[in-house]
Amino acid sequence: MKLATFLLPGADAPLAGEVRGDTVVAFDDGTTVLDRLASGDRTPATGAEHPLADVRLLAPVPRPRAIFGIGLNYAAHARETGKELPEQPIVFMKLPSSAAAPGDDVPCPAVVRRLDYEGELAVVMGSRGEVAGYAVADDVSARDLQKRELQWTRAKGFDNSCPYGPWITTADEVDDPHRLALRTWVNGELRQDSSTSDLIFGIPAIVSFLGETCTLEPGDLILTGTPSGVGQALDPPQFLESGDVVRIEIEALGAIEHRIA
Numbered sequence: 001m002k003l004a005t006f007l008l009p010g011a012d013a014p015l016a017g018e019v020r021g022d023t024v025v026a027f028d029d030g031t032t033v034l035d036r037l038a039s040g041d042r043t044p045a046t047g048a049e050h051p052l053a054d055v056r057l058l059a060p061v062p063r064p065r066a067i068f069g070i071g072l073n074y075a076a077h078a079r080e081t082g083k084e085l086p087e088q089p090i091v092f093m094k095l096p097s098s099a100a101a102p103g104d105d106v107p108c109p110a111v112v113r114r115l116d117y118e119g120e121l122a123v124v125m126g127s128r129g130e131v132a133g134y135a136v137a138d139d140v141s142a143r144d145l146q147k148r149e150l151q152w153t154r155a156k157g158f159d160n161s162c163p164y165g166p167w168i169t170t171a172d173e174v175d176d177p178h179r180l181a182l183r184t185w186v187n188g189e190l191r192q193d194s195s196t197s198d199l200i201f202g203i204p205a206i207v208s209f210l211g212e213t214c215t216l217e218p219g220d221l222i223l224t225g226t227p228s229g230v231g232q233a234l235d236p237p238q239f240l241e242s243g244d245v246v247r248i249e250i251e252a253l254g255a256i257e258h259r260i261a
């Protein structure tokens with residue numbers, strides 16, 4: 001099942017529903033995507049049907065309780081940044097307020113000069129520490145702040161720095177999350193072309209590592225790391241500029257596309 005949160009034209013109250021092909025079918029029992037993640041209820045939606053083209057998709061869980069990021073989790077990306085391979089997952093947090101709709105513009109904070117993309121597989125948690133589903137995410141990063149500040153909270157947690165979606169594909173629909181093609185384009189130019197088979201720490205290892213110290217809750221997001229090909233590692237480096245369009249696609253999960261404001 002593909003769980004989406006969306007707005008109808010002119011409406012300001014979000015609806016939740018199930019994406020089927022190029023339509024979204026609303027849940028008519030008033031449940032939200034977060035409710036469905038928590039309950040594990042996969043009863044098909046039976047409400048009104050809307051063409052996807054007519055709705056505005058929002059972040060599936062508009063404000064996740066927690067957004068974990070995993071750093072340097074692809075060997076080729078660790079190498080391109082000149083870092084050693086990590087011996088255990090490198091964990092950082094993005095603020096809940098960084099969650100953004102998959103297609104909305106991403107504003108660049110005025111202080112940031114070196115904005116970069118990171119196409120990533122996002123794991124979405126259900127109840128009792130179970131993986132409920134997966135989505136496509138951009139771990140938008142301010143390389144200048146990341147380099148000069150010891151903690152990455154400002155570099156990676158700023159407002160709208162975590163567009164994700166376009167919906168949550170539930171785990172039962174994904175045969176093997178460690179075998180999905182992941183590609184990122186900037187203005188149509190292919191920048192990242194990899195597979196989740198190259199993850200250093202796989203999803204069970206990451207979930208178990210995080211669970212050693214904190215209880216994972218429904219709707220929590222885990223960004224599993226980005227492959228090689230980020231703008232910072234190009235020669236010469238190419239950072240995002242106003243008007244650039246970033247598209248990230250993961251096999252079986254769909255694509256997100258956002259413009260830098």
Ligand code: MG
Nearest residue numbers: 118139225226
């Ligand atoms: Mg990242």
